[in-house]
Amino acid sequence: MTPKNYAKKLGLPPGTLIYTGKEKNHFEISILDYDENNFGEIQEIDVEASFSFKDSPTVSWINIIGLHNTEAIQKIGKYYGIHPLSLEDILNIHQRPKIDHFDTYNFIVLKMLTYNQESCEIESEQVSIIFGKNYVLTFQEKSGDVFDSLRSRIKAANGIIRKSGSEYLVYAIIDAIVDHYFLILEHLDENLEELESEVVSKPSLETVQKINQLKKNLITMRKSIWPLRELLAKLLRSEFVLESSVIYFRDVYDHTVQIIDIIESLRDISSGILDVYLSSVSNKTNEIMKTLTIIATIFIPLTFIVGIYGMNFAHMPELEWEFGYPFVLFLMAGMVITMIFYFKKKKWF
Amino acid sequence: MTPKNYAKKLGLPPGTLIYTGKEKNHFEISILDYDENNFGEIQEIDVEASFSFKDSPTVSWINIIGLHNTEAIQKIGKYYGIHPLSLEDILNIHQRPKIDHFDTYNFIVLKMLTYNQESCEIESEQVSIIFGKNYVLTFQEKSGDVFDSLRSRIKAANGIIRKSGSEYLVYAIIDAIVDHYFLILEHLDENLEELESEVVSKPSLETVQKINQLKKNLITMRKSIWPLRELLAKLLRSEFVLESSVIYFRDVYDHTVQIIDIIESLRDISSGILDVYLSSVSNKTNEIMKTLTIIATIFIPLTFIVGIYGMNFAHMPELEWEFGYPFVLFLMAGMVITMIFYFKKKKWF
Amino acid sequence: MTPKNYAKKLGLPPGTLIYTGKEKNHFEISILDYDENNFGEIQEIDVEASFSFKDSPTVSWINIIGLHNTEAIQKIGKYYGIHPLSLEDILNIHQRPKIDHFDTYNFIVLKMLTYNQESCEIESEQVSIIFGKNYVLTFQEKSGDVFDSLRSRIKAANGIIRKSGSEYLVYAIIDAIVDHYFLILEHLDENLEELESEVVSKPSLETVQKINQLKKNLITMRKSIWPLRELLAKLLRSEFVLESSVIYFRDVYDHTVQIIDIIESLRDISSGILDVYLSSVSNKTNEIMKTLTIIATIFIPLTFIVGIYGMNFAHMPELEWEFGYPFVLFLMAGMVITMIFYFKKKKWF
Amino acid sequence: MTPKNYAKKLGLPPGTLIYTGKEKNHFEISILDYDENNFGEIQEIDVEASFSFKDSPTVSWINIIGLHNTEAIQKIGKYYGIHPLSLEDILNIHQRPKIDHFDTYNFIVLKMLTYNQESCEIESEQVSIIFGKNYVLTFQEKSGDVFDSLRSRIKAANGIIRKSGSEYLVYAIIDAIVDHYFLILEHLDENLEELESEVVSKPSLETVQKINQLKKNLITMRKSIWPLRELLAKLLRSEFVLESSVIYFRDVYDHTVQIIDIIESLRDISSGILDVYLSSVSNKTNEIMKTLTIIATIFIPLTFIVGIYGMNFAHMPELEWEFGYPFVLFLMAGMVITMIFYFKKKKWF
């Protein structure tokens, strides 16, 4: 959510490489290299050693973790012929999801979202993809991602991925990210259902804050998914997607549209819950007021009457009557009964 | 509403056949085979036996119930040359309504909605349609659908359906589903009218919950009907609808537009009812407060006065006056009358 | 508003003629036949007798009242070569306003609105228009319409109508209907002005209900006028309007745009009135609370003080003081004055 | 705002000349005739006498005041070859701003807005412009307009107006009207700033009504400016504006866009003020309730205690104790201190 650290780059020439995030611990390059018949996996390789994969006929997925190492990224950028503005976008983790087409490569930025179960917040990590004929570079801020099952699919030669080129790998990466959005939506949906029953059973100010947190999460998701949808629409319209891949990219495009639909529905429903909450609070205030009013309306006049006969006037004939006391008691009992009837009629009970 | 079970498929390669729903009891294939002069109906046929209908010159409506039997569906898919992504969409019951055109067949996904009178919720079931030259495959999750009258129309050779091809059958299926939407709208509309009078006669927190449930139902409908409208618009723009069918598809398209209109109106009206509810609660609070204030404002000062003459000072001249007691009574009566005038003037009665 | 009776047609083949309305009393065909020099008016003519006007060189306006007589309408449809779907639309009074172009005729559906002064509700009646070279068929549910002045204009040869063809008559019919919308807007506008002063002078729950009724009326109008605007835009874009008529249809199109503008303004204003109402109720609650609080804050402490000196302790020195009683009275007077100052400072008076 | 008097024209043939406004006092034709070197001004000229200016080579601005004189306007219409529908639009002062292109002239309708400082309402007057090669006809309802400085500019040969044709004059007229919108926006903006401080310093129900009036004024402006923007966009797209004038019309178009921007901002801000108002009222109610609760919570229990020792039981040992009275006083003082601590902790002070 926070556009923090934008200022870090203020006033620098475009193309200056400055990492705007906070993760600074780990730098690692790992490579998955495969074609229909071969498969190789290399972890923690040197920057220079990774260059040999660029022109190999096999598909090479070079995953770079740790954007704080600007020096290494600059080297990679130089070797692969990446435009300085693209490199800048890779390092600026506040980049809006987008696609840029260059002569020698295509450049995609998107957001990998994960749901933090403890804080109930959505965490966002930027993933940048550079892909050319036989290679796919992916840049992540920190280790830990949503690609594990994709990696094992490649290893196990599951599905058509081993038979397909780099473009299909790009699709598979985007698909893995988008699929994870559904998982988050499930969390939010469960969240919403809990809130729906909480708002009726025991509404409290905390409920409102939870509804608000949910809305913020939906805003975060929407901010990531709308540009992603545009990106895919642009990709589908462009001429640089192979005919055979179009159906796959359209499939993931359909998913983004569906995610937007669900987000809008959840927003509408969460607004409805807020209405129920407010009504519920109003009702409670009403109940409390009724109790107070019934008690006060019954006893205040009675207290007045007993007050009268507590006065010390020398001449108060009623006080001397033999049945004065029981008479007053009966009088008051009559008043109570009358009032109870009145409240019944007004449906206050 | 619930995007539940999305996670089931997470990380699997595209085209993996996994049923994401919960219905697992019943699997059945039934066939309606007809042309202008002939009509045949076969129930509970074997998967393999059903294949013979693919290339028959008659129109064959092959209805498959039970998506949990992925093996059977895989067989059907193979025989009919259905793309793995289409098969995946058939089994993923959270699919957004859409249309895909393939070389040998067209693929339509839509939502059959039914209104559960008890829970006042709309239930959604996915219906997938695959149609080629002379056959229409429909896939449903469970038995029970809205096509009964369509089936008897075919049997009875009612209307032009027996004289028309598979495309007209597809139209008739979509039309049956969309017509059922109107039935649901009627339920919701009745619901709304009840709420409209309930909110005035006896508003309670339950009323708000009912309004909310209604809104959720409208959101569910909107989520199904908007993509359906797009789907039909796309179908009408496409070249693969016969000239003679265009008028029928346009008719059902007009219906979807009308349904969207009605949904938007119902949403606006239900928001209006919520306003009335909130105003009604505010008014009630006001009434209660008035009662309390009138009682308290009249009796609290009186109680104070009688309190004065209940004090035990040795020297209180009024207490010895012969007409002290009646004088105080008159004084208090005067105060009550004044206050009643005051409240009348303020229009509190 | 009510989508009632949609279900009536459920499951029937398209083109089945079923009247979905409730008016069943009156069936009548009347004809106005004219050209520049001649004018004839025939009332209560037989169905078959009316057929002769189809191919006459004069312009014939054939008005059919009473949609329950499906048999007669079927006959007319057959003679004029009307597509079964058009006939179905004529009888289904919940049809959305639309225009369809057929080879031999054009088909327009629209809504004639009238304002019921007693119930303050807008009533809607469907008017269908079929027009060909020299004839215009109009279908209404019941007698009573907004065309009286149009009829007298034709009779009196007022304006250019007698010199123009059937297309101009269609324009004149639509224009009469749209003009009547302005009349309804005037009613609603007066309504709104009354509400604007009522909400200030004597706001009550009934005011909210009236605002709500007004909003519902605006929703009803919007539901009729938006499709009508689309219809006219489509008509103007189409090639089947004579060059000479374009200016007239554009004029009525401009009117629909203006009506939409006014509806939106009235909606915004009525929302504003609701805000004033809610503020006014809050203010009143505030006033009531102030009164209560002032009274209670002044008298409750006083009552406590007099209570002290009403205690029966054996040893209470103040009670024996000669000026104990006046001293307490002065003390209490001082307290009252202090509190009144306090409330003045807080601007509660 | 008021769509009053629409009904006046109901049922009349199109092109019937009926003035729908209320101003009926003054009719006057005045002419400004100029070219680069010559300038003439004629006031209160006869209808027929004005005709001579139509074909003069100089630019003639013929201003007609008083639409109730339909006879004169009919004459002018006939002489200048104005289409009956245009004439009707001139007289119908509820016309939506629009532009129509005819073979011999162009026709523009727009709204001249003025701000009534007393009623704080925006008043709208319709200005219609007919212009051909060398003449510009303007029609107003009543005398008094925003063109005085334009007239003196022409007289003084200020700027390029005297060197330009009729089209530039039309631009200058529209520009004068649009410039005046800015003046009104200034008034509304001042209004808004006053309300912004009033809502904090002394919020009352009147504040809400003022906010509402402001919103209504913004609605009125929006209703005039949106169609004006469309009108100018249409004008710029059309081929019948001279190349040299385009830059001027684009300039005034930019102004309309800016006015719309400002109106939307003011609407958003005024909604914000309403939020502040409602919060302020809630806060006040809260304050009042706190005062009441503190007083009641402190004194009601105390009054109960003194009530105990006011009872007249024969056997109440405490009453006989020597220090019973001071003990009770200390007890009550202790209770008061405890409660004050409690309220402090709850931050009620």
Next chain:
Amino acid sequence: MTPKNYAKKLGLPPGTLIYTGKEKNHFEISILDYDENNFGEIQEIDVEASFSFKDSPTVSWINIIGLHNTEAIQKIGKYYGIHPLSLEDILNIHQRPKIDHFDTYNFIVLKMLTYNQESCEIESEQVSIIFGKNYVLTFQEKSGDVFDSLRSRIKAANGIIRKSGSEYLVYAIIDAIVDHYFLILEHLDENLEELESEVVSKPSLETVQKINQLKKNLITMRKSIWPLRELLAKLLRSEFVLESSVIYFRDVYDHTVQIIDIIESLRDISSGILDVYLSSVSNKTNEIMKTLTIIATIFIPLTFIVGIYGMNFAHMPELEWEFGYPFVLFLMAGMVITMIFYFKKKKWF
């Protein structure tokens, strides 16, 4: 925000040079003149002396501060061949951001925003850019801008700016302004986070005013950034941007889209905070009411009972009972316990 001073220009011919702002102290022209190898900086140069830079082969950035000096600006306009309408736009500081293409130069107006930390308001200053082949004129109202780092980049020959033409300089100026928008968004975002915790910890009316101020700031930003986005989109579509610059302008365009995204998110979140505030106030009122009701409901009936036995009737048998007093005390203790149970059951504690 304020459209103040619009009226200043009312009624003047277009192209009249009137400065509509308030800054009148300082007038200064300063020049940065450079190419790949040379760099010169001149401050406080004469108007006439600055003319020599127009046709020099080096890129000249001529910055003019102080729009009140209309005479000097007129001279510059004349020398550079600037259209009177452009000059007018430069001086009218309420101009909406826009781009105009002329034969000899391009004209851009935009808003430089700065955040005033003290008043928490966004301040807007208009920057106009006129650029031709080798020169860029910038016009500012007052000294102090966001270009310092850009100037040092030019001086230090940092990045590609010294190797590029005037168009790249224009990009760099716009980029500097847009980058500063991000800085303001950071301020607003911090602001929002403070409000988010304030609304929970100690909500007050001031919180609402701060939320409102934040919303106003967002409105101000939106009013500047939307037209800027349009401007850049127009620039990118136009043919007068060099191929090599397109990527840079697209980059800044992407930034404007991102800023709009963030603004919309912040607006949604701030609305959510208002909801929390209102709920929090309702809850507080509820708490207060509960306290009052509990106290009153417990003690008012007790006070009535002790009142009974404070009556002075001659015949009240209970008063003579030996255990009358302890019996009454026990009775009242029982009542208190019962009520506490009742309130516990209602979950009021």
